[in-house]
Amino acid sequence: MKILSKNGNELLLLAMKEDSAAKGDYLLIEDRSRSMVVQVYDEEYLSSQALVEDIVKEEVVNASSMENLHDPLNIGSLSRLVRDARVFRAKIRASVNDGKLSSDVTWLPSRVESRIRRIAMKELSSLLGRYGVFAIPIGRAGREEEFEIYAEDLDGKLSVITGKKESGKSHLSKMLIKTLVQYGAFVIVFDLNNEYGGLGWSCDGVPSSIHQQVKILEPGKTLRFTLNYCGKTAISGMLRNALDMPAASLREFLRIWDWCESKQSLSIDSIGNAVNTWNINELVRDALVSRYHVIQSSRLFTNGEGSLQFEDIISGNSGAAMIINMGEISPTVRRMVVELVLSKIVDLLEHKKIPPIFLFAEEAHIYVRDTYWEDIITRMRHFGIYTTFITNQPDALSDGIYRQVDNIFLFNFTNDNDLDKISKVSLADNDTIRSIVRTLPQRHCLAIGKAVCDLPVVIKVAAAEILTLGETKKFFTKK
Amino acid sequence: MINQKALFSDNILSLRDLDIGESVSKCLAPKLDVLKGKKIVFCYDDKKMMPVDGWGMRSNPYSETTITTIRPIKENALVAAIDSSSIKLAETEDGSLYGIKCGVATAYAGHTLMHFKIGPGLFYLSEKTVHESELEERLSRLVLLDDDLAKRLIRVRVERAVQKEIATNFTNSIILVDGSLKASIFEERGCRISKISESSVLRKNMLVGISKSTKLKALDRAAAPLTKVPGPAYIEVEDIIKSLIRNTIGSNLMVKLEKGTSSPILRADIVGDVRQSLGKLLGNDVVAGGYPETLRLAHHISTFTSIEVTCLRSHILNSYDVTELAAEDIRRTLLGSIPV
Numbered sequence: 001m002k003i004l005s006k007n008g009n010e011l012l013l014l015a016m017k018e019d020s021a022a023k024g025d026y027l028l029i030e031d032r033s034r035s036m037v038v039q040v041y042d043e044e045y046l047s048s049q050a051l052v053e054d055i056v057k058e059e060v061v062n063a064s065s066m067e068n069l070h071d072p073l074n075i076g077s078l079s080r081l082v083r084d085a086r087v088f089r090a091k092i093r094a095s096v097n098d099g100k101l102s103s104d105v106t107w108l109p110s111r112v113e114s115r116i117r118r119i120a121m122k123e124l125s126s127l128l129g130r131y132g133v134f135a136i137p138i139g140r141a142g143r144e145e146e147f148e149i150y151a152e153d154l155d156g157k158l159s160v161i162t163g164k165k166e167s168g169k170s171h172l173s174k175m176l177i178k179t180l181v182q183y184g185a186f187v188i189v190f191d192l193n194n195e196y197g198g199l200g201w202s203c204d205g206v207p208s209s210i211h212q213q214v215k216i217l218e219p220g221k222t223l224r225f226t227l228n229y230c231g232k233t234a235i236s237g238m239l240r241n242a243l244d245m246p247a248a249s250l251r252e253f254l255r256i257w258d259w260c261e262s263k264q265s266l267s268i269d270s271i272g273n274a275v276n277t278w279n280i281n282e283l284v285r286d287a288l289v290s291r292y293h294v295i296q297s298s299r300l301f302t303n304g305e306g307s308l309q310f311e312d313i314i315s316g317n318s319g320a321a322m323i324i325n326m327g328e329i330s331p332t333v334r335r336m337v338v339e340l341v342l343s344k345i346v347d348l349l350e351h352k353k354i355p356p357i358f359l360f361a362e363e364a365h366i367y368v369r370d371t372y373w374e375d376i377i378t379r380m381r382h383f384g385i386y387t388t389f390i391t392n393q394p395d396a397l398s399d400g401i402y403r404q405v406d407n408i409f410l411f412n413f414t415n416d417n418d419l420d421k422i423s424k425v426s427l428a429d430n431d432t433i434r435s436i437v438r439t440l441p442q443r444h445c446l447a448i449g450k451a452v453c454d455l456p457v458v459i460k461v462a463a464a465e466i467l468t469l470g471e472t473k474k475f476f477t478k479k
Numbered sequence: 480m481i482n483q484k485a486l487f488s489d490n491i492l493s494l495r496d497l498d499i500g501e502s503v504s505k506c507l508a509p510k511l512d513v514l515k516g517k518k519i520v521f522c523y524d525d526k527k528m529m530p531v532d533g534w535g536m537r538s539n540p541y542s543e544t545t546i547t548t549i550r551p552i553k554e555n556a557l558v559a560a561i562d563s564s565s566i567k568l569a570e571t572e573d574g575s576l577y578g579i580k581c582g583v584a585t586a587y588a589g590h591t592l593m594h595f596k597i598g599p600g601l602f603y604l605s606e607k608t609v610h611e612s613e614l615e616e617r618l619s620r621l622v623l624l625d626d627d628l629a630k631r632l633i634r635v636r637v638e639r640a641v642q643k644e645i646a647t648n649f650t651n652s653i654i655l656v657d658g659s660l661k662a663s664i665f666e667e668r669g670c671r672i673s674k675i676s677e678s679s680v681l682r683k684n685m686l687v688g689i690s691k692s693t694k695l696k697a698l699d700r701a702a703a704p705l706t707k708v709p710g711p712a713y714i715e716v717e718d719i720i721k722s723l724i725r726n727t728i729g730s731n732l733m734v735k736l737e738k739g740t741s742s743p744i745l746r747a748d749i750v751g752d753v754r755q756s757l758g759k760l761l762g763n764d765v766v767a768g769g770y771p772e773t774l775r776l777a778h779h780i781s782t783f784t785s786i787e788v789t790c791l792r793s794h795i796l797n798s799y800d801v802t803e804l805a806a807e808d809i810r811r812t813l814l815g816s817i818p819v
Contacts, residue, residue, distance in 0.1 A: 050784065050785040050786060051786055053784070054784040054785075054786045054787075057779060057784070061594070061776065061779055061780055064591050064776065065584060065585075065591040065592065065593055065594045065776060066592070066593040066594070067593070067594060067596065068593060068594065068595045068596070069595075069596050070595065070596065070597045070598070071596070071598070071599070072598070072600060073599060073600065073601065073791075073794055073798075075599050075787060075790045075791055075794060078790035078793060078794060079786050079787055079790050082786050082789065082790060083786070
């Protein structure tokens with residue numbers, strides 16, 4: 001390979017047929033004592049007017065008549081070599097000074113003297129000083145080299161996993177959750193398709209290594225709270241944000257709550273009785289009654305029997321995955337569940353009753369409003385909730401969220417609007433995103449951010465050893 | 480005599496003082512008055528331009544020449560067209576290196592059959608190598624001085640070699656040659672056009688030389704009546720050619736190979752029966768745009784592309800232990816360029 005030209009932070013590299021590099025590969029350009037790290041983001045043919053004319057001419061001639069060659073100097077093979085020559089477009093990522101990566105890329109490597117070679121992921125990691133204690137092997141990168149990120153890179157961070165439908169997002173998130181739990185972390189999953197329950201099982205139906213640590217929480221069944229446990233703040237938050245209760249009605253509800261609490265009879269039934277007998281405006285009563293019926297029909301609250309306390313699950317050091325199945329509940333109940341869970345978790349974290357929590361939210365825009373998520377993101381990372389959003393609609397997350405994001409795992413997108421959105425807000429440059437993401441095969445992702453020390457890496461996500469649930473139900477089944 | 484000091488101090492030097500204008504106007508009479516009433520075709524980049532509808536009957540002093548129409552003969556025969564091109568690739572202290580490509584395209588029963596690409600090949604011409612080429616002393620010195628002559632030498636030698644092989648190996652075929660059938664000073668003794676012509680006759684081949692253009696203006700005018708003929712036709716111009724050029728072979732004609740008044744008129748030299756040759760050519764080759772497809776194909780496969788030139792340079796550097804020196808375009812360096 002040879003350097004052809006430089007434009008901004010982009011190098012054009014001339015490659016012959018035997019020089020191979022894939023999109024996303026890192027190359028090291030060594031020029032005497034200095035080196036430069038570049039990443040290939042696109043590949044095209046070496047093309048000139050003369051070359052195109054040559055190819056067209058030959059095709060036209062050969063289409064009209066059969067060719068017989070007498071080429072004593074074998075110039076034809078050289079000519080074919082030129083026609084197959086390619087140009088790699090590469091972005092300059094860093095330079096290497098004293099064995100360490102540096103952002104000083106103000107020098108230009110020699111076109112004549114420079115030697116260009118592929119750089120192995122291990123070598124790159126060593127240059128980056130990318131080490132950790134809790135490795136999460138997520139697949140292969142470069143030339144089938146094992147690649148791992150570290151749990152520390154997700155700890156205290158905001159991550160986004162995005163890509164089009166069936167590109168492998170859930171697969172990666174399950175892998176992350178499983179490894180985090182194995183390392184003793186506590187994970188809450190808002191599971192929209194009831195598919196994360198498979199974490200407790202291997203693909204062959206045998207209990208998985210985290211079988212005991214996977215807790216499936218079904219709203220109204222295994223996910224029920226007492227009003228006392230939730231507290232006034234969580235309930236009022238649920239009424240305001242999930243059930244859109246007006247301020248006047250909320251005030252009356254809080255008065256009823258205080259009255260029931262003072263009588264030491266705080267229960268769904270006592271609140272229901274109070275709502276019916278309380279001396280209030282009829283319109284307010286109507287508002288309270290309608291919300292009361294929603295709360296009651298959600299079966300999220302109990303007077304004590306079978307109630308859940310997060311502290312009970314998050315007590316040992318063994319880690320746990322709390323999968324909140326939201327696939328079969330109404331949108332209103334979904335919002336109530338999310339509101340209650342988040343409020344309670346924040347409360348527990350504030351009082352230091354539980355360690356920090358990892359939260360995985362699938363298609364979060366469906367059950368929480370945009371502005372609310374921004375608030376959650378801004379505040380909750382300080383409390384100790386480290387969120388990972390999983391979505392196939394990158395534009396469903398607001399720019400405010402993207403601005404705070406630490407890691408993005410980008411799966412394939414072909415839609416221009418999605419690519420536009422992602423390239424505008426992501427941590428890598430537009431050219432890299434557009435070119436690499438568009439052609440990513442299934443279960444391949446481009447990792448960007450802290451997890452890869454801000455050097456984008458294409459990863460082939462490893463096959464999951466987890467039971468696949470939540471598959472699309474089909475009428476026509478293949479025999 | 481003008482006083483130089485006075486001239487420069489007063490800054491009054493003009494062409495009139497030097498009489499340059501008068502001297503130039505007398506060196507050759509412009510005779511522009513003779514232009515009056517003439518038909519004119521402008522020239523571009525030394526290319527031969529032809530009036531689309533000919534020069535017109537009025538300008539043709541040979542308008543009474545007989546026009547013979549050509550009928551395609553549907554008798555299967557192989558058509559083999561030969562063309563070549565040569566380029567100068569490099570220079571050394573005592574010689575020059577040339578590249579050559581030759582193409583042979585064949586057609587049969589109205590369809591193109593196959594083509595042969597020969598080369599690229601390399602020839603190094605220096606005093607020593609030219610001496611061994613049977614050229615006479617004066618000519619070999621000329622070849623070393625003039626690149627165009629050197630390229631023609633290589634082209635003629637290679638083309639004749641190919642023509643000879645085809646003429647001696649094929650029978651009942653039409654051998655199409657790009658250009659006129661004229662003996663060249665560069666021919667090798669064993670491969671003269673006369674010998675090729677003899678071999679063709681012996682093997683019942685027909686040798687046809689077709690020129691895309693001619694420098695003989697008299698031929699253009701003589702061929703003018705052909706533009707008015709609707710179909711393929713020819714006019715014999717042997718008298719004109721033989722009076723102007725020596726060493727030509729066969730019958731000399733101006734031909735139109737395609738229907739329509741816009742079809743170009745080409746010079747053709749034919750060894751063999753004229754009607755048979757042209758009839759079989761039309762019956763077995765495709766004529767598009769008034770030119771035989773095989774000759775067109777032979778031309779295209781024998782021309783050098785810029786990629787081939789690059790590859791040849793690379794081959795020379797890698798294979799012959801030569802050292803490339805930095806070089807510059809001396810005209811450009813000395814004269815510079817003014818972009819307009």
